[in-house]
Each structure stands twice: as C-alpha cells, then as structure tokens.
Amino acid sequence: MAVSRAPQKDAYGLILDAIDTGIYKPGDRLVESELAERFGVSRTPIREALQRLETQSLLKRDGRSLIVAELDHGQLSELYVVRGELEGLAARLAARHATPEEVKVLREMLEADHALIGDPDAMARANRRFHRQIHLASHNRFLVRQLDLVHRSMALLATTSIAAEGRSRETLREHSRIVAAIEASDGDAAYNALRDHISRAYVTRLKLDARAVEAAE
Incomplete structure (x- = not known):
C-alpha cells in the first residue's frame, strides 16, 4: 500500500x-x-x-x-512599452472572445474594488487580479504566458503607482472604460482604453520616482 x-x-x-x-x-x-x-x-x-x-x-x-534586481530608468521604459502593447492586445481579444460570465466577473471586481479605496496595498492586489482576468478572457494561452513574464518583472518595482494621491479613483474610472469596451465587443476601444490606462500608470510612476530622487538629495 x-x-x-x-x-x-x-x-x-x-x-x-x-x-x-x-x-x-x-x-x-x-x-x-x-x-x-x-x-x-x-x-x-x-x-x-x-x-x-x-x-x-x-x-x-x-x-x-x-x-x-532593480529596474533602471531605461528598463522601466522598455517594460511599460511592452506591457502597454501586450495588455492592449489582451483587451482587444477579450472584446472578441470573453464570455458573458467573464464580463460579469470583471463587472463584479470593479464594483467590489470601490471599497478598497484608501488601502493602496489591497488596491494593488485587486488591480493585479483585474488585469489577470482580462488576460484570461483573451483566450490566448501564449499571450497569457508572455503577460505573466511581464507582471513578474513588475514585482521589481518597490512601490505601486496606485499609492499616489488620487490614483486609486482614477484607476477605477479607467477600469470602468475598459470593461465597457469589452462588454460592447469593441476591440479598438478596449485596446485604446487599456493602453491609455497603462500610459497613465507610467506617468504616475515617473512622477513618484522623480520625487523619491529629489527627497534623497
């Protein structure tokens, strides 16, 4: 036995x-x-x-x-370029292939996340879950695999951009536009909404890093 x-x-x-x-x-x-x-x-x-x-x-x-490891300025820029393109593609494919149940899950995540405003760590975890759900809704295993690698590298960022003042509410508004485009099966709108979301997060990240350098001087 x-x-x-x-x-x-x-x-x-x-x-x-x-x-x-x-x-x-x-x-x-x-x-x-x-x-x-x-x-x-x-x-x-x-x-x-x-x-x-x-x-x-x-x-x-x-x-x-x-x-x-730490990401220098050049690596950070490269990471966000790749992330924006891959995330945008995931949103475009999700607009084509997401099931009604998957869209419902995204909606429920979005609604639940409003209760997390004011808790940057919880919001950061919720943000990762939200993006992961979009990746899965793309129904493309190869894209999901590449996005997993990108998000592993995101773990090398010491702070979350969601910690910036006002960023949590902005993030939820941006998430809402992404979900609306996916729900409407509008691939172009979903791609653009998610690209814009990543771009805004990158701008916030650059501002946070600039302030950290200034404070250290």
Whole structure:
C-alpha cells in the first residue's frame, strides 16, 4: 500500500510571491539557508528556484550573493512599452472572445474594488487580479504566458503607482472604460482604453520616482 506524502511546496512560487508582495524588495539579499528555513523547504529546490529567478533577471549577482534586481530608468521604459502593447492586445481579444460570465466577473471586481479605496496595498492586489482576468478572457494561452513574464518583472518595482494621491479613483474610472469596451465587443476601444490606462500608470510612476530622487538629495 502506497504511503501518501504531503505535496512538496513550490520554492519558485514561494520566493516569487514574496517578491511580489514586498516581503523581499529590490536590493534585498536572498540567502539560501534563510529561505529554506522561512518556507520549510529543503535547500535543493531553493537553489534551483534561485537559479531560475536569476535566469529570468528577477535576481542579480552581487559578488557571490544574489539580490532582488532593480529596474533602471531605461528598463522601466522598455517594460511599460511592452506591457502597454501586450495588455492592449489582451483587451482587444477579450472584446472578441470573453464570455458573458467573464464580463460579469470583471463587472463584479470593479464594483467590489470601490471599497478598497484608501488601502493602496489591497488596491494593488485587486488591480493585479483585474488585469489577470482580462488576460484570461483573451483566450490566448501564449499571450497569457508572455503577460505573466511581464507582471513578474513588475514585482521589481518597490512601490505601486496606485499609492499616489488620487490614483486609486482614477484607476477605477479607467477600469470602468475598459470593461465597457469589452462588454460592447469593441476591440479598438478596449485596446485604446487599456493602453491609455497603462500610459497613465507610467506617468504616475515617473512622477513618484522623480520625487523619491529629489527627497534623497
């Protein structure tokens, strides 16, 4: 009779989630033994996960150590260009292929998110869920896979643009336009609404970064 075993925790997913939720921030050093103890995972899968994250440029070498990578100004610009195009395409495809049930889920997310205004961390998590739902509604697995990679890189941003004053309400208004276009099966409008949403988020990000530099001087 076979003995059932508890499933092995996914070391890669655990570390990635810790970066995504801000437990580990850009510049933080990741120590293999400490990660193994924190997550209750043996060191071998931790080592393999760290190698995988380094390959994906989410971690970088600092001497013999690995630290959470940071995005410079050029990388940030490149990331938002790619994100805008891919997210816009996802919205266009969602306008064509989303089922009535998927549109209903987007509507319900949008309505529920109004209760989160004033809580930037909760809004950031809700924002990720909302975008992920649009990705899935595109019904294109290859696009979803590429967007997953883009959003992993977004985890390297130390702060969320939604934390900027007034940005939460603006975000919800922009989300509303995106959902309306998807619901109307208007691919061009959905593409433009989501591209505009990403562009506005990028402008906010640049302003936040400029203020941070000014404060540090």
